[in-house]
Amino acid sequence: xxxxxxxxxxxxxxxxxxxxxxxxxxxxxxxxxxxxxxxxxxxxxxxxxxxxxxxxxxxxxxxxxxxxxxxxxxxxxxxxxxxxxxxxxxxxxxxxxxxxxxxxxxxxxxxxxxxxxxxxxxxxxxxxxxxxxxxxxxxxxxxxxxxxxxxxxxxxxxxxxxxxxxxxxxxxxxxxxxxxxxxxxxxxxxxxxxxxxxxxxxxxxxxxxxxxxxxxxxxxxxxxxxxxxxxxxxxxxxxxxxxxxxxxxxxxxxxxxxxxxxxxxxxxxxxxxxxxxxxxxxxxxxxxxxxxxxxxxxxxxxxxxxxxxxxxxxxxxxxxxxxxxxxxxxxxxxxxxxxxxxxxxxxxxxxxx
Amino acid sequence: xxxxxxxxxxxxxxxxxxxxxxxxxxxxxxxxxxxxxxxxxxxxxxxxxxxxxxxxxxxxxxxxxxxxxxxxxxxxxxxxxxxxxxxxxxxxxxxxxxxxxxxxxxxxxxxxxxxxxxxxxxxxxxxxxxxxxxxxxxxxxxxxxxxxxxxxxxxxxxxxxxxxxxxxxxxxxxxxxxxxxxxxxxxxxxxxxxxxxxxxxxxxxxxxxxxxxxxxxxxxxxxxxxxxxxxxxxxxxxx
Numbered sequence: 001x002x003x004x005x006x007x008x009x010x011x012x013x014x015x016x017x018x019x020x021x022x023x024x025x026x027x028x029x030x031x032x033x034x035x036x037x038x039x040x041x042x043x044x045x046x047x048x049x050x051x052x053x054x055x056x057x058x059x060x061x062x063x064x065x066x067x068x069x070x071x072x073x074x075x076x077x078x079x080x081x082x083x084x085x086x087x088x089x090x091x092x093x094x095x096x097x098x099x100x101x102x103x104x105x106x107x108x109x110x111x112x113x114x115x116x117x118x119x120x121x122x123x124x125x126x127x128x129x130x131x132x133x134x135x136x137x138x139x140x141x142x143x144x145x146x147x148x149x150x151x152x153x154x155x156x157x158x159x160x161x162x163x164x165x166x167x168x169x170x171x172x173x174x175x176x177x178x179x180x181x182x183x184x185x186x187x188x189x190x191x192x193x194x195x196x197x198x199x200x201x202x203x204x205x206x207x208x209x210x211x212x213x214x215x216x217x218x219x220x221x222x223x224x225x226x227x228x229x230x231x232x233x234x235x236x237x238x239x240x241x242x243x244x245x246x247x248x249x250x251x252x253x254x255x256x257x258x259x260x261x262x263x264x265x266x267x268x269x270x271x272x273x274x275x276x277x278x279x280x281x282x283x284x285x286x287x288x289x290x291x292x293x294x295x296x297x298x299x300x301x302x303x304x305x306x307x308x309x310x311x312x313x314x315x316x317x318x319x320x321x322x323x324x325x326x327x328x329x330x331x332x333x334x335x336x337x338x339x340x341x342x343x344x345x346x347x348x349x350x351x352x353x
Numbered sequence: 354x355x356x357x358x359x360x361x362x363x364x365x366x367x368x369x370x371x372x373x374x375x376x377x378x379x380x381x382x383x384x385x386x387x388x389x390x391x392x393x394x395x396x397x398x399x400x401x402x403x404x405x406x407x408x409x410x411x412x413x414x415x416x417x418x419x420x421x422x423x424x425x426x427x428x429x430x431x432x433x434x435x436x437x438x439x440x441x442x443x444x445x446x447x448x449x450x451x452x453x454x455x456x457x458x459x460x461x462x463x464x465x466x467x468x469x470x471x472x473x474x475x476x477x478x479x480x481x482x483x484x485x486x487x488x489x490x491x492x493x494x495x496x497x498x499x500x501x502x503x504x505x506x507x508x509x510x511x512x513x514x515x516x517x518x519x520x521x522x523x524x525x526x527x528x529x530x531x532x533x534x535x536x537x538x539x540x541x542x543x544x545x546x547x548x549x550x551x552x553x554x555x556x557x558x559x560x561x562x563x564x565x566x567x568x569x570x571x572x573x574x575x576x577x578x579x580x581x582x583x584x585x586x587x588x589x590x591x592x
């Protein structure tokens with residue numbers, strides 16, 4: 001007697017297809033997140049309001065101010081008096097004020113006063129402003145700065161790998177764990193366990209449809225990243241796909257782990273959110289650079305799979321490293337995947353008793 | 354007569370608590386065996402051991418000719434099971450549920466289609482073949498759960514309180530289905546709370562605190578306990 005796995009996978013497919021709302025969420029949320037992070041939630045500096053304080057409006061000053069006016073990064077907000085600088089920043093009329101020395105023409109001295117309430121914008125616009133005002137002279141300075149791989153400092157480049165690390169975890173781990181726990185909660189698992197289905201079949205048939213779904217997401221995200229956000233995918237598509245699929249499998253295994261721990265769908269959701277999402281946000285370098293973390297937290301980040309995945313994806317997509325260059329990350333992810341699968345299969349079998 | 358279930362001193366302990374305490378009985382082929390008992394008497398634990406869901410702490414036995422200690426997987430292939438809770442998939446249609454469980458037991462698509470048509474015809478439900486199970490009334494869901502449990506023609510069907518929360522008319526119809534299945538040679542092992550239903554069984558056992566206190570045909574039990582109904586037998590035993 002041959003148990004037909006196909007009958008089982010068909011059942012899981014039907015569950016997903018019938019649940020239109022969830023499917024919509026799974027397919028639309030990634031697109032929304034990517035576009036949202038790509039266009040709105042951005043640390044790019046654009047249209048920064050800048051005021052100028054120049055006690056002596058000589059030729060050199062107006063030349064510099066002209067460059068400011070014609071720069072797309074800044075919006076020139078007019079001249080202010082030295083006494084009004086503080087008010088200008090406080091009222092938000094401008095986020096930065098450029099103060100030219102009275103002898104700017106000869107000394108070239110100027111001062112930047114920035115609204116530090118928003119540290120990110122302040123530090124980025126500082127660099128930009130310096131560049132724009134110095135103009136030609138910037139090239140004569142003592143050192144020259146080159147930012148490779150992401151010369152325009154587009155934040156989409158930074159976010160896309162991070163979001164991928166998050167979305168796949170969300171879909172694969174959260175969805176599979178909830179769908180396994182749901183069967184326990186509703187009582188259908190009991191009937192499945194009395195039937196001759198092997199636990200492995202139950203698990204595989206749960207994984208396959210979600211793997212397919214997230215592959216669709218992977219394709220959508222890569223297309224959006226490449227053609228809408230202009231992320232280069234410099235290291236070759238196949239390497240990116242390869243490591244992503246590995247990460248998908250790892251997330252599925254994580255989902256199984258969670259389903260072993262949780263008895264209700266709510267708990268499964270909570271564990272997924274707290275135990276999996278939070279570390280991704282904090283330890284993956286998505287929001288804060290890992291190098292800035294205290295050493296204890298940095299050690300924690302080493303066991304977070306998303307961290308390695310996101311690292312590898314940045315290298316592959318933006319730096320254009322060939323697949324060989326991410327072998328370390330790939331190896332670690334592979335090891336983690338095998339470990340998770342081994343542990344969760346074992347636990348799943350034990351729970352049947 | 355062939356016994357399809359035979360157990361000797363079946364015992365299950367959880368720590369220091371003995372849920373099932375050395376029960377022994379046999380069930381011949383084609384019998385409707387009522388497995389009665391108060392809540393917490395150990396019925397469900399006993400059924401779980403018979404179905405290969407949990408290992409007995411002590412004792413021995415066979416189900417459908419297979420050893421419950423070592424051949425759990427074989428047993429699973431030869432039994433059907435309907436749980437206390439409604440356990441079909443509400444987001445699948447009547448037929449898709451049958452397709453799934455038929456597939457689990459290795460039936461081909463053709464066999465499943467034929468068997469589904471036959472079963473649905475018997476209960477005059479063919480018109481609802483493609484209805485979502487979740488949209489059906491409870492009585493029908495329970496009847497369907499029974500049909501699905503027998504879709505692969507198992508030797509034994511275990512029914513764990515199949516009629517809980519079902520109206521009296523549907524319950525009667527349900528028992529008609531059970532008797533039909535039994536008359537075609539399927540052994541029925543059923544637990545219930547409703548003592549009037551015990552009358553439908555060929556033999557009943559009454560379990561209390563993990564032990565079987567009485568086991569015989571309903572009429573013999575009523576005589577023995579000088580009772581008018583099985584309900585009275587049960588109450589007298591409980592005292």
